Amino acid sequence: MNTVSVNENPFGRKLVLACLLPILLVNIVAFMVPVLNLAAMSFRAASSTGSLEEGITVSTWLGLFGDGYYWSMVGRTVWFGILITIITLLLSYPLALFVSRREGSLKAFLVVVCISPLLISAVVRTYGWMVILGDQGVLPSLIRASGFTPPRLINNETGVIIGMVEILMPYMILSLLSGFGKLDATLEQAAGTLGARPFTVFRRVVLPLSLPGILLGCLLCFVLAVSSFITPKMLAGGRVSLLATEIYDQAIVTLNWPLAACLSVLILVVFGAALVLYGRLSKIVE
Amino acid sequence: MIRGSMMLQGLIRTFQLLAIAAILAFLLAPVLLVFPISFSADAYVSWPPSGWSTKWYVALLENDEMLEAFRNSFLLALYVTVLTLLIATPAAVALARSTFVGRDTLISIFTAPLLLPSIVLGLAILIIFVGQGLVGTWPGMILGHLVITLPYALRVLLTGLGTLPMFVEDAAGTLGAHPLTVFRRITLPLMTPALVATGALSFIVSFDEVVISLFIAGTQLKLLPVSLYHYVESRTDPLVAAVSAIMVLGTLLIVLIMERAMGLRRTVAK
Amino acid sequence: MYLKVDSLEKRYGAFDPSVSNLSFSLAQGELLGLLGPSGCGKTTTLRMISGMVAATSGRILVGGHDVTGLPTYRRNMGVMFQSYALFPHMTVAENVAFGLEMRKHSKHEIAKRVESALAMVRLNGVGDRKPRQLSGGQQQRVALARALVFEPDILLLDEPLSNLDAKLRDDMRNEIREIQQRLRMTTIFVTHDQTEAMAICDRIVVMNKGRLEQIGTPHEIYETPATPMVADFVGRINRLKGTWRSDGAIDINGSMTIRASRPGARGAPVLVMVRPHRIGLVASGSAIPSAEHENVLAGTIRQVTYIGDTLQYSVEAAGARILVEKATTSAGDPFQSGAEVLLHWSEQDTLTFAADGER
Numbered sequence: 064m065n066t067v068s069v070n071e072n073p074f075g076r077k078l079v080l081a082c083l084l085p086i087l088l089v090n091i092v093a094f095m096v097p098v099l100n101l102a103a104m105s106f107r108a109a110s111s112t113g114s115l116e117e118g119i120t121v122s123t124w125l126g127l128f129g130d131g132y133y134w135s136m137v138g139r140t141v142w143f144g145i146l147i148t149i150i151t152l153l154l155s156y157p158l159a160l161f162v163s164r165r166e167g168s169l170k171a172f173l174v175v176v177c178i179s180p181l182l183i184s185a186v187v188r189t190y191g192w193m194v195i196l197g198d199q200g201v202l203p204s205l206i207r208a209s210g211f212t213p214p215r216l217i218n219n220e221t222g223v224i225i226g227m228v229e230i231l232m233p234y235m236i237l238s239l240l241s242g243f244g245k246l247d248a249t250l251e252q253a254a255g256t257l258g259a260r261p262f263t264v265f266r267r268v269v270l271p272l273s274l275p276g277i278l279l280g281c282l283l284c285f286v287l288a289v290s291s292f293i294t295p296k297m298l299a300g301g302r303v304s305l306l307a308t309e310i311y312d313q314a315i316v317t318l319n320w321p322l323a324a325c326l327s328v329l330i331l332v333v334f335g336a337a338l339v340l341y342g343r344l345s346k347i348v349e
Numbered sequence: 350m351i352r353g354s355m356m357l358q359g360l361i362r363t364f365q366l367l368a369i370a371a372i373l374a375f376l377l378a379p380v381l382l383v384f385p386i387s388f389s390a391d392a393y394v395s396w397p398p399s400g401w402s403t404k405w406y407v408a409l410l411e412n413d414e415m416l417e418a419f420r421n422s423f424l425l426a427l428y429v430t431v432l433t434l435l436i437a438t439p440a441a442v443a444l445a446r447s448t449f450v451g452r453d454t455l456i457s458i459f460t461a462p463l464l465l466p467s468i469v470l471g472l473a474i475l476i477i478f479v480g481q482g483l484v485g486t487w488p489g490m491i492l493g494h495l496v497i498t499l500p501y502a503l504r505v506l507l508t509g510l511g512t513l514p515m516f517v518e519d520a521a522g523t524l525g526a527h528p529l530t531v532f533r534r535i536t537l538p539l540m541t542p543a544l545v546a547t548g549a550l551s552f553i554v555s556f557d558e559v560v561i562s563l564f565i566a567g568t569q570l571k572l573l574p575v576s577l578y579h580y581v582e583s584r585t586d587p588l589v590a591a592v593s594a595i596m597v598l599g600t601l602l603i604v605l606i607m608e609r610a611m612g613l614r615r616t617v618a619k
Numbered sequence: 620m621y622l623k624v625d626s627l628e629k630r631y632g633a634f635d636p637s638v639s640n641l642s643f644s645l646a647q648g649e650l651l652g653l654l655g656p657s658g659c660g661k662t663t664t665l666r667m668i669s670g671m672v673a674a675t676s677g678r679i680l681v682g683g684h685d686v687t688g689l690p691t692y693r694r695n696m697g698v699m700f701q702s703y704a705l706f707p708h709m710t711v712a713e714n715v716a717f718g719l720e721m722r723k724h725s726k727h728e729i730a731k732r733v734e735s736a737l738a739m740v741r742l743n744g745v746g747d748r749k750p751r752q753l754s755g756g757q758q759q760r761v762a763l764a765r766a767l768v769f770e771p772d773i774l775l776l777d778e779p780l781s782n783l784d785a786k787l788r789d790d791m792r793n794e795i796r797e798i799q800q801r802l803r804m805t806t807i808f809v810t811h812d813q814t815e816a817m818a819i820c821d822r823i824v825v826m827n828k829g830r831l832e833q834i835g836t837p838h839e840i841y842e843t844p845a846t847p848m849v850a851d852f853v854g855r856i857n858r859l860k861g862t863w864r865s866d867g868a869i870d871i872n873g874s875m876t877i878r879a880s881r882p883g884a885r886g887a888p889v890l891v892m893v894r895p896h897r898i899g900l901v902a903s904g905s906a907i908p909s910a911e912h913e914n915v916l917a918g919t920i921r922q923v924t925y926i927g928d929t930l931q932y933s934v935e936a937a938g939a940r941i942l943v944e945k946a947t948t949s950a951g952d953p954f955q956s957g958a959e960v961l962l963h964w965s966e967q968d969t970l971t972f973a974a975d976g977e978r
Contacts, residue, residue, distance in 0.1 A: 078528075082443035085436040086459055086499055093496040094462050097473035104476060157365075158372045175613050176377070179604045182617075183380055184557040186577045187593040191379020194386050197585065199395035201382060232376050237617065290466030293559055297581060307468045314472050314564070324476075327469040334466070519671050520704035522691035525721035525769065534717075538708045 104324035115320070123321040127329075140306040141333060143220075144288040147227045151235045151284050152277065154228065159239035160269075174240070181233040189297045192226040193217065196298070218300035226298045227288055234287065235280040242276015274348045282341040289333055306330050380597055387590035394585050405591040414571060415580075415592065422573035426556040428491050433498040433551040434544060441506035442536060446518070456507070460500040470496065471564035478565050485567025493561050498551040505550060505616055509543020510536075546611035553603045620644035621805050622668075622773055627677035629663050629829075637663045638829045641677070648803035650796065652820035654810055656852065660829040661809045665775050668807065670694050681772055692721070697766030701778040703758050705750035711737070711761050712746035718769035736768035737761075739798065756787045763795065767802070774799070774806040780815060792819055813853045817841065825849045847972050850892050857898075857941050859891040860974070869971070875937035877914050879969040888974035895944040897968040900932065903959035914969060916941075916962040920954050936962055 108116045108123050127133050162173045180188065195201045196216040203213035216222050250272070254264045292307035299308075306326055313323040390400035409415055444456060462470060474493050475484065483489030517539070521531045559574035566572050573592070581589055607616045622645040629638040638660040645651050653661040666672040668679055670691035679687045686694055697718075706714050712733050719729045737743055740760035750758055759779065766774060779795065780788045796819040799806050810816050816823050817837040825832040825840060825848075833845035844850035847858075861871040867882030869889055877891055901907065907915055918936030925947070932943040932954065941962060954960060 079443045079447050079449070082439035083455070086440040086503070089436065089492065089495050089499060090459055090462075093474060093477075093492045094465075094470075097470075097477040098465065100477055101469070101473035154372050154375065158369060158376075161369045171608075175604065175608055176373070178613055178617055179600070180376060180380060182553050182557070182604060183597055183600045184559065184574055184577075186557075186559055186574045186581070187383065187596050188379045190577070190581055190589050190593055191383050193581065193585065194382050194394055194396075194590065195378060197394055199393065201396040204396040226379075229376060229379060237614070240614070286466075290468055292468045293578065297578070307466070310468050310472060311563070314475065320472075320476055323472055327472055330466055330469060514704065514707060515702050516700050516704040517706055519691070520698065520700055520765075521706070521717065522671065523669055523694075523696060523698040523775075524718035524765065525692050525695070526717070527692055528690075530721070535706060 101324050101327060104320055105328050107321045107324075109319045109321050123325050127322065127325050133326075136304060136306060136309060137329060137333070139303075140289055143224070143227075143305060144285045144333075147224055147231065147288040148281050148284040150224065150228045151231045152281060155232050155235040155239060155280070156277070158232075159236045159243065160273075162236070163240055163243040177236045178233050180229075181237075185230060185293045186297075188230060189226055189294045192222070192229065192294075192298060196222050196225065217298060218302055220299070220303055222298040223295045223303055226294045227291060230291070230294055231284045231287055234283045238280030238283055239273065239276045242273045242279065275345065278341060278344055278348060282337060285337050286334055289337075290330055306333075383590045383593040383597065386587050387594040389587045389590070392586060394587055394590070405587045408588055409591045412588065414576060415573070415588075418571040418573040418576040419592075421571055422556055425487075425490055425494065425572065426552045428487075429494045429498055429555040430548050430551040432491065432495060433502045434548055436495070437499055437502035437506055437547065438540075438544065441503055441510060442532065444503075445507055445510040446536075456503070459503050462496050463500045467497070467558075467560040471561040474561065475564040484565050485569040487570070489565055490562070490570060490572075493565050494555045494558055497558060497561065498554050501550055501554060502547045505547045505611070506540070506543050508615060509540050509546070509611065513539050542610045546607050546616045549603045549606045549610070550616055553600060557600075621647040621649075621682055622807075623678075623680040624664075624668065625678040625680065627664065627667060627679065628675045629660070629667060629672065630675045636675070636829050638667070641826075641829075641831055643824050643831065643834055645805055645807070647805055648800075649821045650799050650806045650808060650819060652808045652810060652816035652823040653826060654813060654816045654823050654852070655826035655832075657811055659826040661811075661826050662777055664826070665698075665777050665807060665809050668773075669696050669698050669775055695769075695771050696773045696775055697769070697771035698775045699759075699762045699766045699777065699779050701781055703750075703762040703782075705758055705761055705765070707750055710747055710749055711742070711753070714750065714761055715746075715765045715768050718765065722769055732768055736764040739767070740764045740794075755783055756791065759783065759791060763798070767798070767804070772805070774804045776806065776808045778809055778811070780810070780812075788815075795819065817853070825852065827852075844970065847890055847892065850970055850972075855895050855942065855944070856970075857893045857895060859893075859939060859941075861889050861891055863887050863889055872938050875916060875939070877969060878966050879971045880966045881971070883971060883973065890972040890974050892970040892972070893941075893964055893968060895931070895942040896929075897964050898941070898943045899963045900934075900943050900945060900954065901961050901963070902954075903961055905961065907961065907963045912966050913963045914966065918960055918962055920956055920958045920960055923952065923954065923956055925952070934960065934962060 105123060106119050106121060108120050110116050158177065162170060162177060165173055193200070197203070198215075198217065200217070202216060206213035214221070216225070250268055251264055254268045255261075259267065290307050292311055295303060295305055296308050296311070301308075304312075306329065310323050310326045310330070313319045313326065385398070386394060386396075387405055388401045388403065389395075389398035390402040390404065391398050440459070444452060471493075474496070478484045478489050478493070481489075483492070513536070518531050518535055521535045522528070526534065557574060559578060562572050562575050563578065566575050573596075577589055577592060604613060607613050610616075624644065625642050627638055627641040628636055630636045641660075641664060643651070653664060655661050663672060667674045670686070670689060674687060677687070678685055681694075706717070709717070715733045715736055716729050719732060724732070733746065734743075737746060740763055742757060742760050742764065745753065745757065750761065753761065759782070763779075776795070780791055783791060792815055795808075798804075808816070808820060817840075820837060822834060822836055823840050824834045827848050833840060833849045835843075835845075840849060841853050844853065850856050851858075859871050859875075859877070861869040861875075861877065863883045863885050864870050864876075865885045867878070869877045869879060869891060871877060871891070879891070883889055899907075899913075903917065907913055916936045918934040918941065920932050921935050921940070922933040924931040924933075928947060929944045930947050930952065932945070934941045934943055943962065
């Protein structure tokens, strides 16, 4: 980085560079080069045997755009992302509000309980859902025991949505909690003393003040939902194809790297669109 | 009239509490239910289990592939954690304690891998690693995990350095300590909580990482999350529940370490 | 002169300099105050002298040697920080020993000197405690002991008293002065509190907006302030705007005439300043003692404020409000609001400044 000009630091320019060199190397070798290479890969084409053809071409991109299968997959992925985000928000909001209103060690405990699933392997948590939703699983058994016929909850879209919502809830709660940080309980009391009924207080005071946290949580959840791959793969049993699962299949099973690269760029485009929307909405909220 | 509205309020309150409890149960259900299932005596997952036994834990101890995967994942997480601390600590100190043009840009670049979907990152690394013969090798795995753990570590350490008491490093300088002595005697001891939190986070992130590992571990190098994923693809017996239960308990330990060191919320969020 | 600061300047980027063209010097054993409002550059100056901040230009000389390019750890200056900056992970004794350790003294020597340093600040017996187990005043003494124990060439104190409560502040102030005089330690004392600076400093540098306004003894600063800013900063003062007349008196609003000891150029605008407690107050019609050197003004008391040791009168005279302060007595309040009075003060107490700020 020739932009690094050190002035007035106690370590001296060489020491600073020496400290930053290892992380810079890892970043270049295992992040920047691979990502740029991936972008370049989308302008190559794979032969039917999986080997790369010579030369730069847009034929992979053209094939992608010409195939309605991929269009509907992008549409389904975005739709799933939105649906999962909304359900996650609806479930997380009351819980986060409840937690933010506790005090002291109870609050600390609840925060840890709500966030620590984040650190448990997604494979383990998704397996937990297979245990619950599977045909012989906990939920269908309970439904059968009460005399009803359980609907199919796994290896279809329902299972994916249930599992994804639960996986993403800690992220949403975390964002909402940081948003609630600005929400002072005295504000609500003030609104109350001014004669506002509880629901009015919520609508006019609590909700507007927590909007930034809601937006951040939604962005995070949408982005993670769109790019998730383990949970959809495990709970859908290959029956629901989304962008992320398709990337894996193309890369590992079909070995069509150019196509996988194109789909990766496509995911990043969806990301970018979500970010732009987030930026716009944030401005309105401010 | 007033009594009626008070009863209504009480009802609403009860209903609210029940709803909160239900949501909390939903959030924790998959993590908690692996415990009873892991003690199932059945040959496949079913509820309620027809009997209780520890046979799946015994089966786990006899499953060489799982044991090898566990050992590999543990070792990998250990290597990655040590390297993460060695690489991220000097970088964080240099970034936090010096001012130069482009410093914020550098921080953005170093934390950028967190913004990329891991499926994209995994594919990108796979394509490069295949060319270099790094797929399925220890150096390749370590490098692939460092890409993810370093940004986390940098963020936690920068937060930790930002909360150091003011001017103690300057004070040590005025007392005659060379900058390297200041780092060794003052900065390093004071950032110990941040280092512990960073280590715990790096370990769990590496140990749990599945997407990037799926891409670059190949078939030779067995890692626990990858093996579990493949196992579940073909079978649904309670063996995985036993592994899961152990992993949940292990994660709980890590969570406690983080909470004691720096606070879980401050470690996980920025 | 032992410490010499020569045309020191500090710039951050393209902004106005934080400190510019600053020069002053200290004799060995002198206590110099750096006084000014917050943001005036006094702390930046102290950090440049200690080497924590690099000077953009200018020189710093200690005992004739240029130290401007030396890093902090080679300057041998003791610094006491506003927040004390004690090392929280070390005991009190380890904190004090740190500077000696860096200078590679023997264990025995270190132990001996730490003990006597703690005794000097009357903290015997707390060596094994951690800083957070001490009160604010005690932490401050540890910081002082730590800054002095390695016998620095110069002691730099950055707002050392601002984190203490009022009562403790006076005690600590006097204690610092006593130790400084006993050790004949060349010391710079940064503060925004003029009382503090007046009370213990040999000389004071008043700074404003990065520049030196005046340097002098506390008496000079208070009695003959070089600029209105200095006059204003070191104590409450009345301000009146007027014009010099040809007879050497000053005309205010055409309704008031004031004489000063040193007349200015005819027709020039002038700023007149008088300290409230230098103004005498008598009932209307009374005789004024030694009236030929006094400015006398008739007025009406509009407001009386009792603040324990003083009474503040707001007097309306010749279309202006003039603040007068009088020591209280047990006899009670001699004037009520609405009383007709005569104000009088001597020509010597009439400070005049050209309206652009120069005396």
